[in-house]
Amino acid sequence: MPLIRKRLVLTLAGFGALLLAALVTGPLIGSTHISLGKVFDRSIPFADNADAQIFFIARLPRVLAAALVGASLAAAGVVFQALLRNPLATPDTLGVSSGAALGAMLAITFHIDFALGGIPSVPLASFAGSVGALGIVYALASARRRGLSTIVLLLAGVTMTAFFQALILFTQYLADFADTFRTVRWLMGTLDVGSYAPILAALPIVLLAFAMLATLPRSLDLISLGTDAAAARGVNVVAAERMALASASLATGAAVSLAGPVGFIGLVVPHLVRLVVGSDHRLVLPASALFGAAFLIGCDAIARTIWSSGELPVGIVTALIGGPFFLWLLVRK
Amino acid sequence: MLTADRVSFAYRAGAPLVVNDASLTLAQGDLVGILGPNGSGKTTLLKMLSGTLTPTAGTITFDRRPLSGWTRRELARRIALVPQETHAPFDFTVLDIVLMGRFPHLGAFALEGPADLEIARQALASTGTSAFEDRPFATLSGGEKQRVVIASALAQSPELLLLDEPTASLDLGHQLDVQLLLHNLNSERGVTMVLSTHDLNLAAALCRHLILLRDGRVVAQGPTDEVLTPATVRALYGVDADVHRHAAAGHLTVTPIGRVR
Numbered sequence: 001m002p003l004i005r006k007r008l009v010l011t012l013a014g015f016g017a018l019l020l021a022a023l024v025t026g027p028l029i030g031s032t033h034i035s036l037g038k039v040f041d042r043s044i045p046f047a048d049n050a051d052a053q054i055f056f057i058a059r060l061p062r063v064l065a066a067a068l069v070g071a072s073l074a075a076a077g078v079v080f081q082a083l084l085r086n087p088l089a090t091p092d093t094l095g096v097s098s099g100a101a102l103g104a105m106l107a108i109t110f111h112i113d114f115a116l117g118g119i120p121s122v123p124l125a126s127f128a129g130s131v132g133a134l135g136i137v138y139a140l141a142s143a144r145r146r147g148l149s150t151i152v153l154l155l156a157g158v159t160m161t162a163f164f165q166a167l168i169l170f171t172q173y174l175a176d177f178a179d180t181f182r183t184v185r186w187l188m189g190t191l192d193v194g195s196y197a198p199i200l201a202a203l204p205i206v207l208l209a210f211a212m213l214a215t216l217p218r219s220l221d222l223i224s225l226g227t228d229a230a231a232a233r234g235v236n237v238v239a240a241e242r243m244a245l246a247s248a249s250l251a252t253g254a255a256v257s258l259a260g261p262v263g264f265i266g267l268v269v270p271h272l273v274r275l276v277v278g279s280d281h282r283l284v285l286p287a288s289a290l291f292g293a294a295f296l297i298g299c300d301a302i303a304r305t306i307w308s309s310g311e312l313p314v315g316i317v318t319a320l321i322g323g324p325f326f327l328w329l330l331v332r333k
Numbered sequence: 334m335l336t337a338d339r340v341s342f343a344y345r346a347g348a349p350l351v352v353n354d355a356s357l358t359l360a361q362g363d364l365v366g367i368l369g370p371n372g373s374g375k376t377t378l379l380k381m382l383s384g385t386l387t388p389t390a391g392t393i394t395f396d397r398r399p400l401s402g403w404t405r406r407e408l409a410r411r412i413a414l415v416p417q418e419t420h421a422p423f424d425f426t427v428l429d430i431v432l433m434g435r436f437p438h439l440g441a442f443a444l445e446g447p448a449d450l451e452i453a454r455q456a457l458a459s460t461g462t463s464a465f466e467d468r469p470f471a472t473l474s475g476g477e478k479q480r481v482v483i484a485s486a487l488a489q490s491p492e493l494l495l496l497d498e499p500t501a502s503l504d505l506g507h508q509l510d511v512q513l514l515l516h517n518l519n520s521e522r523g524v525t526m527v528l529s530t531h532d533l534n535l536a537a538a539l540c541r542h543l544i545l546l547r548d549g550r551v552v553a554q555g556p557t558d559e560v561l562t563p564a565t566v567r568a569l570y571g572v573d574a575d576v577h578r579h580a581a582a583g584h585l586t587v588t589p590i591g592r593v594r
Binding site: 003004005008081082085086087215218221222224225226228229231232233234235236274278279280282 | 380383384385405406407408409410412413414416419420421422423424425426429430432433434436437439441444445446447450489495
């Protein structure tokens with residue numbers, strides 16, 4: 001087996017090229033045909049260039065949102081799977097996205113309408129919900145003196161998810177028809193962000209999360225084999241676990257507040273990537289982020305074009321593709 | 334090399350002491366076995382010696398410096414711990430697992446280089462696991478896994494190797510393989526070793542010194558031939574046993590006769 005350095009370069013180059021291809025072709029796909037040549041034709045003023053307007057105003061924000069959300073959810077999935085030593089963990093396992101969903105439900109149902117620096121209340125409330133959920137899980141798991149207990153984390157996450165779901169249903173019960181329609185649509189997950197502003201708002205949080213994640217991959221390799229063994233190899237387990245939990249939750253919260261709970265990305269993408277690059281987290285983590293971005297761009301292209309009379313919420317597409325695919329992956333061996 | 338001075342440990346304040354006032358001294362090249370019934374504190378004592386658990390009372394000194402004065406990474410370059418069982422939730426290859434032993438020797442963002450690969454391959458060779466290099470760890474048998482985990486610990490280049498029940502759940506052939514491997518590592522490469530075990534015959538064959546633990550207390554310690562007697566076996570396990578030197582094996586053997594009524 002070649003040295004890790006060579007494998008890392010190959011992995012980054014391969015998955016990076018895939019993402020680049022998705023970023024360029026994604027905005028070209030849609031109900032109206034546009035040509036890449038005309039989009040970048042500088043001789044036509046932007047105001048008269050319909051192709052450029054469709055590319056930059058209608059489609060590119062959506063593609064960039066897909067990239068940001070896909071990368072965040074896939075990377076968060078990798079981290080939660082390693083942290084919980086469970087390949088079935090997802091960004092939602094610890095209740096972070098349910099907390100985000102509850103925040104959004106409350107903001108929609110109770111018409112909490114304000115904007116902070118151009119960001120509307122629903123994504124803000126959603127992000128607050130995810131931070132709140134993380135805070136509760138974190139406090140529960142750290143109540144024990146020595147590090148975070150995997151079992152406590154898992155059970156707390158499952159319980160919190162069920163509890164948040166009940167609060168979401170309760171909120172929907174109180175809502176009128178129009179608000180219920182909005183909340184249900186939000187829960188389907190959509191990348192129709194409308195402009196660059198929400199992306200720019202989520203970007204610093206995602207970048208911060210990824211900067212934190214970058215310190216983690218080798219510690220995650222060792223922690224996945226057991227915390228005692230990892231500590232004996234020189235890993236500062238408590239610090240690494242806290243960093244992992246915080247960064248993966250931040251990434252999840254940013255992604256869910258931007259697009260709603262888009263399912264299956266955090267589960268399917270890491271498993272697909274491991275088939276190609278193996279299990280070393282120094283390869284799996286960056287490859288999953290890159291492939292998650294490309295994968296969600298692809299799913300959204302399908303969501304935008306598969307149905308002639310409108311656009312499907314991308315969450316429906318990822319679940320329809322991801323569900324059967326993951327079942328196949330499970331029985332394949 | 335390492336001294337534990339009256340160390341105790343409780344998992345919570347006020348909880349019963351798992352290890353109670355234990356003292357021991359290790360010299361370079363020692364091969365020490367820790368014996369004791371289930372729940373006697375063997376694993377906890379090993380974890381304290383490795384520095385991954387901090388004693389609630391007493392101090393452990395390694396290379397004339399208290400363990401509390403070492404960083405985790407510094408200590409892991411000198412002391413390795415082989416846990417009782419290693420379960421890999423992902424498809425790591427054998428080489429992946431062994432290379433993880435290089436963790437404490439690499440900087441935060443450094444990747445393993447040719448020198449690290451060479452050390453990992455030597456560790457594989459000295460544990461007889463070179464042939465498995467590219468196989469998924471999860472597909473190995475129990476004995477093969479145990480040797481790979483020992484190889485991973487050797488890749489840490491430790492001076493002190495701590496092993497928690499290294500032969501538990503292995504069949505007789507694999508037990509002897511691991512026994513021979515540990516013997517050779519100690520006699521040929523001078524690795525100091527402490528191992529816990531329930532296998533009295535393994536301890537008698539391999540270890541030059543024994544520490545007997547019961548309810549967290551050291552009830553006896555010293556050279557194997559002096560410490561392993563019918564009286565100590567009875568005191569530890571409540572079992573009447575015949576202890577005698579086996580002519581062919583050349584070491585003490587323990588044959589249980591019956592439970593003490």
